[in-house]
Amino acid sequence: MKVLVAVKRVIDYNVKIRVKADHTDVDLTNVKMAMNPFCEIAVEEAVRLKERGVASEVLVATVGPKAAQEQLRTALALGADRATHVQTDERVESLAVAKLLAKLVEAEQPGLVILGKQAIDTDNNQTGQMLAALTGLAQGTFASEIKVEGDQVQVTREIDGGLQTVELSLPAIVTTDLRLNEPRYAKLPDIMKAKKKPLETKTPADFGIEVASKVSLLKVESPAERKGGIKVGSVDELVDKLKNEAKVIA
């Protein structure tokens, strides 16, 4: 069974985000980029399926600028077999990505598509679901466990009330949640070998998909600065301030 994994290039989760002086966007100059953490989990799960003999091939794909190839190379170093780069400098929306991935699904016919549940920059949590709708495939989102048995997959989902297990017929779409697995590090020898694995570059036009965004980004602001606290001298003073200044008690 072929497994398709989609990954996204985002700002590294450790970076302290700065807003541009003109508030048009987040400052991306010289900022450390990385694979979206939930996408790392998706790659790890696919590689584990291959190690277990469930998957025969892992194909990794991304939609993004030229530099996004770094993330594809990382995925190849982690165990993916080949990569497809849909290159665009546009700010792509979830729907555009889902449409492109749907075309890939059509061309590659994978048994399983694994994506991160959301990207840590946009936090939309839409692409996997939209992809399922476009392809008409079953979806198991927020997966904390995946079990492939024959032509079915059991997905344990993390939901508000606890855990829910669904059984989907393959081919299916799965999105990963935090507890699904702990991704491995890419080893240097594998990073070297990954340079020789196939990576093909395409454009959205090759798939006949329009990716120009219908949403314009108007303004980006930092959250309000946390004001310093004050020390009070007594319990009475505290009660007075809570009542009359902060107005949080009657």
Place this chain on the structure above:
Amino acid sequence: MIESNLIDSKDPLLQPFQIKGVRFKNRIMSTSHACGLEEGGLPKAGYQAYHEEKAKGGLALSMFGGSSNIDRDSPNIFRQLNVGSDEIIPHLIDFSEKMHRHGAALMCQITHLGRRGDPYAGDWLTTIGPSPVRETLHRSIPKEMDEHDIKRVVEAYAKAAVRCKEGGLDGIETLAAGHLIGQFLSPITNRRSDKYGGSLENRCRFAIMVHESIRNAVGDDFIVGIRFSVDEGIKGGLGFEESLTAAKMLHEQAGLDFINAVYGSMDSVRALAEENMPGMGTPLAPWVKPIGIFKKEVGVPVFHAARIADISSARFAVSEGLVDMAGMTRAQIADPHLVAKLKNGTEEQIRPCVGATHCQSPYRPACLHNPATGRERTLQHSIRPTEGAYKKVIVIGGGPAGLEAARVSAERGHQVSLYEATQDLGGQVHIGSTGSWRRDLIGIIEWRQAELERLKVNMHFNRFMEAEDVLELDADVVIVATGGLPNIDILYGEELCVNTWDILNNQVPVGKEVLVYDGTGRHPAPLAAERAAAAGANLKYVSIDASLGEELTYVEKMRWKKMFIEKGVPFTPETRLIGVERNDSGLVAVLCNEITLNEQKVFVDQVIVEQGSVPMDELFKDLRKHSCNDGVVDLHSFAEALEQPAYDKQGFTLYRVGDSVSSRNIHTAILDSLRLCSSL
């Protein structure tokens, strides 16, 4: 950056302190240590330069000369100064002038080692002590002192103190804990039945005589204190209450200007490693609470060091009134300009002490990640900007060597870009610090990362560079710092073995019956064993060396030994792994004892091997022919940190640093880059 005068007026650490006529301009000091730079028992140019750097950095008080010897039967066994002869006085005069010029006070530690000496060193004189009780760490069984010895030693203390005064110093401290004064104080080492033994009052008599004698000789203005343990912390030793009473008695009768308080005993590796100078993986400032109680009771100014490794801990100790002066000795070995950075609002740029204890090893006082410490005459703490052309410098590899090369080159003013193959910086340091008590090691990487961000170095991740990629960049200088890959070198069965990095990176799951083979005596093997033990493996540890962690500092060695004992890991020394074979039920490790040459077979399901690393040098080799220097480093210029020769040809100069040259350690990786790039 915060306003400078705001910092001065509000920061508890920057408030002055006064003892008699001596003003300490802030609360930060360095305590006495035998720093390893003495020459013939004298503090000459290199010794003084090391201390002067900290004075330039702004510390208020530098105490030097750990365990300086006052008489001939206290020999030089660990690079101590000799204050038993007038020969030292002109050197002290030079030294104190230098330090005072920067506004730092200067004091020396004077002592008689007593039973802590060595009868087979120096003048081959017997060691002496209150009673003939063997000293575990330094191994001597001393002669029981008589009245003549006591009188002689008491006078020797006074004469040594006078030499320090004539040398222009501001004061001295004697040493109780573990040294002769403390040997009289402790019931374990003092079994006398005369007036110098028995009751606490009797056991204090020697200390009081010493201090009265010193005071009579130096007068009232000269500062005289004592390094004193508040609690020996061992059964039968001097406990907290008795120590307090002794200190009060000493102060009442002889007058102490300060107490340099420590915790614990001194005559075992365990005590030194866990109590005196604890390292990485132990809590910060562990003894400030009992020290604070002691200070309140005795009512004398208190100095204290012991893992006050960072500004926050020092600030806490001083502002809570637990200590008067914060001894940030190792912190200033890591960064002698710590106070200056604190004062000018760039506290976050202080190079951190990560507790590696390299400065306590035979290589002292060099800091694991500040190779300039102790080498002030050839290497710079503040890199001087270049007076030549600005160059385009490419560094390949983001481990300690690469990061240092990028940092120093950027400080020189060059345009630097760094390329790292993986997602994160750190290389082997990243591997060696994850998931263990050695977590703080990553401070070496994090400080450099912050410096590179401040210096606006372009850092590229997930970029595995090959020769074409480098040539495209059209650099002036290319520095290869690609490190190495784990080496496994046994006669047969290498492919059946697992390397330590794979275990530490969680690439390979730990087996059930595991043999760890330590072929280097460094950290990776015990780290892998720690991981295997945590995973519940039935573990056997085999080492080529006689004892565990032979290449490590005594503090790290002790820590591993303790863990192995507590976890019940069997340790087989002086045994070589010959090869590994497969049989029906798993693996067979064939071992050979290096002493008897007897072979032995061990049946396991996993063999983890540590044998250092093999350089990743393909890129270097590919680039050589394109460079104008064929990748050659001129050894003489390199060793002296002088500028590498220039070449008439067109193109870039190519150099290689760190483990990409040969498998060594963090200190040499950083030293390589500092030496290479200081004059770039």
